[in-house]
Amino acid sequence: MNRSVKPGGYNEAAILSLGPGAPSPEYFPFDHTSLRVPSAREIAVIGPNHAGVTLTANKDDTRAGRSDYDLSSALQYGVGTGARQLLDFMTQHTKQVHNPPYQDWKCVITGGNTSALDLALRTFTDRGSYVLADEYTYATAFECARPLGVKILGIKLDEEGPIPSELDRVLTGWDEDHMESKKPHLIYMVPTGHNPTGATQSLERRHEIYRLAQKHDLYILEDDPYYYIQLPANVSEHVEDVTQSIPFSVIPKTALLPSLLSIDTDGRVFRMDSFSKILAPGLRTGWVTASSQVVERIVRAHETSLQNPSGFSQIVLYKLLSEAWGQEGLMCWLSHLQIEYTIRRDALLRACELYLPAKVASWKVPRAGFFMWIKINWLLHPLARQIGQRGVEMQIYDTAIKAGVLVVPGTWFQPDPSIALLDVFFRITYASLTPDVMPEAVERFGEALRSCFEVLD
Numbered sequence: 001m002n003r004s005v006k007p008g009g010y011n012e013a014a015i016l017s018l019g020p021g022a023p024s025p026e027y028f029p030f031d032h033t034s035l036r037v038p039s040a041r042e043i044a045v046i047g048p049n050h051a052g053v054t055l056t057a058n059k060d061d062t063r064a065g066r067s068d069y070d071l072s073s074a075l076q077y078g079v080g081t082g083a084r085q086l087l088d089f090m091t092q093h094t095k096q097v098h099n100p101p102y103q104d105w106k107c108v109i110t111g112g113n114t115s116a117l118d119l120a121l122r123t124f125t126d127r128g129s130y131v132l133a134d135e136y137t138y139a140t141a142f143e144c145a146r147p148l149g150v151k152i153l154g155i156k157l158d159e160e161g162p163i164p165s166e167l168d169r170v171l172t173g174w175d176e177d178h179m180e181s182k183k184p185h186l187i188y189m190v191p192t193g194h195n196p197t198g199a200t201q202s203l204e205r206r207h208e209i210y211r212l213a214q215k216h217d218l219y220i221l222e223d224d225p226y227y228y229i230q231l232p233a234n235v236s237e238h239v240e241d242v243t244q245s246i247p248f249s250v251i252p253k254t255a256l257l258p259s260l261l262s263i264d265t266d267g268r269v270f271r272m273d274s275f276s277k278i279l280a281p282g283l284r285t286g287w288v289t290a291s292s293q294v295v296e297r298i299v300r301a302h303e304t305s306l307q308n309p310s311g312f313s314q315i316v317l318y319k320l321l322s323e324a325w326g327q328e329g330l331m332c333w334l335s336h337l338q339i340e341y342t343i344r345r346d347a348l349l350r351a352c353e354l355y356l357p358a359k360v361a362s363w364k365v366p367r368a369g370f371f372m373w374i375k376i377n378w379l380l381h382p383l384a385r386q387i388g389q390r391g392v393e394m395q396i397y398d399t400a401i402k403a404g405v406l407v408v409p410g411t412w413f414q415p416d417p418s419i420a421l422l423d424v425f426f427r428i429t430y431a432s433l434t435p436d437v438m439p440e441a442v443e444r445f446g447e448a449l450r451s452c453f454e455v456l457d
């Protein structure tokens with residue numbers, strides 16, 4: 001066959017498409033885009049707020065041999081797996097960090113963990129079925145489940161997340177007639193820096209839960225957007241102590257707790273990772289890792305919903321991760337975030353010790369994520385018996401707002417609000433305020449608690 005290139009630029013041997021209704025890139029009114037980001041070297045050596053590098057994506061980079069991914073293809077219709085170029089990078093990253101212990105695992109680029117969870121629930125549940133989760137959990141998870149007719153059953157929590165004996169008890173004693181539903185086959189959890197309780201499952205806890213999942217044949221939905229925000233146990237007195245205690249470099253793998261995916265010999269974990277907490281939530285992008293059979297279901301679900309994350313997000317991520325940072329640069333960035341969030345966590349903890357009344361409020365030091373879970377000794381409230389837990393909670397919430405600070409009531413995270421409350425909790429975060437403003441915010445919360453509980457010290 002004559003393979004010569006004809007006038008008009010086509011190869012005679014190639015198929016000429018009169019098929020898909022994909023618009024020609026010449027009608028995309030975007031010639032190029034550029035963005036400024038810190039270089040990997042700057043993150044590791046002098047900090048991310050320096051000059052940076054400019055990354056440019058043009059329409060024709062691939063044809064010109066400048067890049068493996070260009071604007072013409074990023075802005076064209078894509079495939080349900082996400083862009084191959086970005087998928088390859090995240091698959092390599094997942095292999096390095098989690099190294100799933102079975103053969104046929106795969107990744108798929110998603111529209112973030114909320115979208116991934118929605119698709120997983122649509123794929124794996126039937127109307128009327130139960131999904132196990134935590135007694136307090138990420139509110140969007142049960143809001144996703146509710147319109148699908150899926151009921152959430154909360155498992156009791158301790159400082160390390162769901163209590164294995166409780167999980168075993170619920171499943172061993174499951175009575176299909178009484179529950180009007182089959183024994184659950186799905187468990188949803190947030191193993192690292194749990195939202196809202198801040199709890200992180202120890203390695204032993206992860207193994208115990210995995211063994212119970214094997215015993216009861218549960219499939220695990222591992223929603224882990226705070227995985228990389230793992231923080232040291234000791235709380236610093238000063239900011240300088242933090243920068244000295246965490247080496248500013250590639251995170252040593254041993255410093256990260258193994259994920260459930262990394263102990264998943266059976267292919268029963270659906271791991272959801274997100275760029276929201278490590279790069280930017282508005283990218284609306286993340287990645288799922290699961291067995292190839294399950295990933296294929298998610299790709300099919302993408303084809304009739306998201307299709308793939310926005311081409312702009314995908315090309316920005318590819319340029320940043322693959323072309324500017326590489327695998328090591330990404331790890332440096334994550335190390336940088338660990339330092340920053342440690343500084344913030346420690347500032348919030350110091351402010352809590354200074355301003356919250358110790359008799360009324362208590363907490364544990366979070367080892368990961370964005371959140372602290374403040375337990376309120378509600379029985380000390382002068383009207384405790386009359387207004388009960390909910391009354392105390394609402395009064396604190398309203399008083400705090402009047403004092404000029406927003407704290408989130410624990411009941412907002414209860415999947416089943418009909419279950420009677422035993423305790424009163426508030427979620428507070430160190431993610432959004434700068435450390436210099438935190439003392440003021442916590443002082444206001446302290447004032448609100450003192451006023452509600454009529455305590456002076």
Ligand code: PLP
Nearest residue numbers: 112113114138190195223274276
């Ligand atoms: N899952 C949990 C446990 C979260 O805390 C959050 C955000 O706070 C999300 C999912 C949302 O992730 P995404 O922005 O990737 O949808």
Ligand code: PMP
Nearest residue numbers: 114138139140195276281408429
């Ligand atoms: N909106 C969206 C879409 C989110 O994913 C998040 C983070 N989960 C938030 C808002 C903040 O929600 P929250 O404070 O309940 O974690």
